[in-house]
Amino acid sequence: MIFHMSVRSNPMLRKTSLALWRAWRSWKSSMHSPTAGASSGPGSRERSEELSSVLTEKPPHSPVMLKEVLHYLDIQAGQVVLDMTFGGGGHTKAILNTAPEVTVLALDRDPTAVSLAQQLAKEHPGRVKPLLGRFSELEVLLSNMNIQPGSIDAVLLDAGCSSMQMDRAERGFSLSKDGPLDMRMDGERYLDMPCAADVVNTLDQQALASILTAYGEERHARKIASAIVEARRVNPITRTQQLASVVAGSLPAAVAYARKDRLHRPAHVATKTFQALRIVVNDELNELHAGLRAAQAALRTGGRLCVITFHSLEDRLVKRFLRGDDLSNLDQYHFSPRKQSTRREKQADEKRDGGSAHWVPLRRKVITPEKDDVQENPRGRSAKLRAALRR
Numbered sequence: 001m002i003f004h005m006s007v008r009s010n011p012m013l014r015k016t017s018l019a020l021w022r023a024w025r026s027w028k029s030s031m032h033s034p035t036a037g038a039s040s041g042p043g044s045r046e047r048s049e050e051l052s053s054v055l056t057e058k059p060p061h062s063p064v065m066l067k068e069v070l071h072y073l074d075i076q077a078g079q080v081v082l083d084m085t086f087g088g089g090g091h092t093k094a095i096l097n098t099a100p101e102v103t104v105l106a107l108d109r110d111p112t113a114v115s116l117a118q119q120l121a122k123e124h125p126g127r128v129k130p131l132l133g134r135f136s137e138l139e140v141l142l143s144n145m146n147i148q149p150g151s152i153d154a155v156l157l158d159a160g161c162s163s164m165q166m167d168r169a170e171r172g173f174s175l176s177k178d179g180p181l182d183m184r185m186d187g188e189r190y191l192d193m194p195c196a197a198d199v200v201n202t203l204d205q206q207a208l209a210s211i212l213t214a215y216g217e218e219r220h221a222r223k224i225a226s227a228i229v230e231a232r233r234v235n236p237i238t239r240t241q242q243l244a245s246v247v248a249g250s251l252p253a254a255v256a257y258a259r260k261d262r263l264h265r266p267a268h269v270a271t272k273t274f275q276a277l278r279i280v281v282n283d284e285l286n287e288l289h290a291g292l293r294a295a296q297a298a299l300r301t302g303g304r305l306c307v308i309t310f311h312s313l314e315d316r317l318v319k320r321f322l323r324g325d326d327l328s329n330l331d332q333y334h335f336s337p338r339k340q341s342t343r344r345e346k347q348a349d350e351k352r353d354g355g356s357a358h359w360v361p362l363r364r365k366v367i368t369p370e371k372d373d374v375q376e377n378p379r380g381r382s383a384k385l386r387a388a389l390r391r
């Protein structure tokens with residue numbers, strides 16, 4: 001069974017984890033499994049239907065900060081580039097067109113994205129090599145292809161979900177379209193992997209609140225966790241809209257209506273809850289850390305790395321990785337109470353942003369999208385790009 005490090009090694013969740021997974025297993029195997037709809041996910045027929053509808057949407061995902069990525073990757077003719085997050089292939093297509101005879105290794109954990117990469121490989125014979133797997137599986141995938149560590153010229157990691165995943169109700173990420181509460185980026189690849197419905201229906205109240213605080217940075221985590229536990233006593237929570245209304249109902253209207261996104265547009269009150277669940281279901285922070293380590297191992301000296309993230313938990317992790325901090329106890333960092341840094345600590349931090357034994361930053365400060373780009377592609381509004389050179 002895939003046993004998520006974020007739950008297993010966290011002191012606040014460790015106690016509940018064994019009981020949780022036992023409860024989850026028996027609940028899941030019960031004849032009347034309430035998440036049957038959520039966990040059944042797309043099989044191969046559904047996936048081919050999904051793929052054909054994705055193919056008719058043009059483009060399925062608009063690449064974020066494309067200009068900036070091409071600038072910092074500075075790809076030259078004949079180079080080998082690793083796109084660790086192929087998604088809809090927007091970045092890969094631009095990379096293929098930026099210089100002649102470039103080859104792209106195109107990784108994604110989502111089988112639908114990899115099917116798109118296979119289509120692209122047919123259009124560019126010998127230049128696109130699709131790889132199905134997670135960041136944490138990359139080392140093995142590259143070694144199976146006889147690709148030596150330290151041989152890749154450039155790596156792009158565009159973290160998070162694609163529009164194809166977010167916008168399709170049946171994937172269960174969407175707040176606005178009703179679907180099974182699924183959220184697994186891997187689709188049906190790992191049958192033992194819990195989906196979002198499994199998490200909300202089996203974790204105890206304290207564990208739920210911890211997850212919402214740590215991964216959603218949700219100030220009302222305890223109220224929401226209590227409402228979830230109350231609601232699931234009556235009926236298991238198996239649909240996205242069902243969860244969204246439980247969350248909305250748990251908070252006073254003044255809080256619900258006051259939520260704004262970074263463009264100051266009204267934001268759904270359950271956005272942070274959905275973010276937290278997505279991170280847990282897909283083990284996103286541990287995966288990001290594994291991805292950064294895999295990129296470090298794959299790149300040659302002088303090779304370039306671009307990482308795009310979409311929320312502060314991810315960006316902090318990338319920033320700390322590039323400056324050489326010890327991230328071996330990731331969970332303790334995420335679950336420890338935030339403290340204000342002193343001026344001296346801030347100054348020491350800034351000094352360390354100058355790089356590490358392995359990385360030279362290509363720009364010291366984080367890079368954000370230009371205003372016009374955000375108007376054109378609002379999904380990129382919270383994107384942050386960090387670019388570095390491998391020492």
Ligand SMILES: C[S@@+](CC[C@H](N)C(=O)[O-])C[C@H]1O[C@@H](n2cnc3c(N)ncnc32)[C@H](O)[C@@H]1O
Nearest residue numbers: 063085087088089090091108109134135162287
């Ligand atoms: C933001 S999208 C990438 C969009 C892409 N750059 C484009 O231009 O279309 C992120 C993609 O990364 C994939 N992904 C996220 N985490 C991953 C992981 N740990 N391992 C492999 N792929 C991952 C997701 O499945 C998704 O397709």
